[in-house]
Amino acid sequence: MRNAGQSNEEVMRQVYALHARALHSYITKRVDGDSHLAEDLTQETFLRASSHLEITSAEVADLRPWLVTVARRLIIDTYRKRATRPSEQSLELAAHDVAACNDQSDNIIQMLVLKEVFGILNPAQQEALFSTHFYGYSSSESAGLLGVSPGTVRSRTFYALRSLREALADT
Structure with missing residues (x-):
């Protein structure tokens, strides 16, 4: 180096x-x-x-x-x-967490649906989509991380999003 x-x-x-x-x-x-x-x-x-x-x-x-x-x-x-080594929580915090979990039931259902829908994507599409949309990398940065060209990242992202839209429209 x-x-x-x-x-x-x-x-x-x-x-x-x-x-x-x-x-x-x-x-x-x-x-x-x-x-x-x-x-x-x-x-x-x-x-x-x-x-x-x-x-x-x-x-x-x-x-x-x-x-x-x-x-x-x-x-x-x-x-x-x-x-x-979990941190210690008071009873008030634990009660607050339970209440928050009850309020999060819709979010849990949405997450389960998304998890199932993401399963239809191939691993290459998942990597490209996560890298650009979840981690916020540009196509060029994602390409460097994934070892492919920026055009390949854009193509995989496009087809992944299209597949997700179609799958979510069916659910």
Whole structure:
């Protein structure tokens, strides 16, 4: 990864300048908008990248898929830690959660319908649709993450949306 004559710090500055914004956006969406957690996970991702500078031989611009993989694993680890050590809640909060669940029954039904409808899409269409519409990446950014051309991402997204519209019209 290191270019001739560049220190680790200079290389990391380049990596950070090129990938930090997109990576932070990706992480923020995956942690339900928790900006503090997203910032912590973004920093941890770049910290891990800096400790592996000698291991990888990729160019600075080609590191985003690797950084996203590291971030995804950190997010999973964070959720696992939270699941094994749940926070304490008062009885009032628990009662509020139960009331909120009762109010969410329509949302649950909608989610079940959407889950079933998303099942008709092939995995490539699902990846393209999630990347562009749920994670907010452009076709070019999605193409880089998925390893296909931007036109392929646009095509898969178009056909996925068309299939969803048809399936939802039938339900």
